[in-house]
Amino acid sequence: MDKNNKSKQNKGGRTPKADPSIHRHVFRLTDEENAKFLSLFEASGMTNKAKFIISLLFGKEMKSVKIDKGTIDFYMRLTAFYSQFRSVGVNYNQIVKLLYKSFSEKKAAAFLYKLEKQTAEMAMLCQKIIQLTEEFHTNYLKK
Known part of the structure; x- marks a missing residue:
């Protein structure tokens, strides 16, 4: 009875x-090959070199x-x-409210005309920014 009990007893460990x-x-690498290997390893984002090598050998996704x-x-x-652009929009709304609240309708319309010209310039600037962003995206990010 003691022999059966001892064989079933957990010995511990992994x-x-x-x-x-x-x-x-x-395998051995030259200094140049090792540098290339390490750069590929770092670029992969993996933490284990052995698993990285296995994934390269057997064509697993890397x-x-x-x-x-x-x-x-x-x-x-x-x-x-963009955050500054949004804050300008908030300030724009506040200015329009203050103009109609503080000035007569004629004076407020004159100030709004000036503000409208500046807004048109800002809209053109926004279009240029969008164009430059799309150009940057096509030229540099799609490689």
Whole structure:
């Protein structure tokens, strides 16, 4: 009875894998090849070099993420500009309310005429920005 009890008792430790990786292969690289390998490895975003090599050998899907500092900078500046553009729109609404509240209708219309000219210029500027953004997208992001 004690023999059966001892064989069923848990010995502790990690449970063995069903299909362990026991075959090892070694290869050597030159400095140039190693630099290229490391750059590919870093670009893949993987954390394990062995899994990276296996994915390359057996054609598994490998993701490669390239971070372009210029694109990030462009995106951040465009986002900041967009927030400023929105704040101008809020201020525009507040000015129109104040004009009609504080001045006579004739004076308010004169000020609104000037404001309308500036708004037309801003709309043209907005169209140029959209055109430049589309140009940037086609020339630099679609590579």
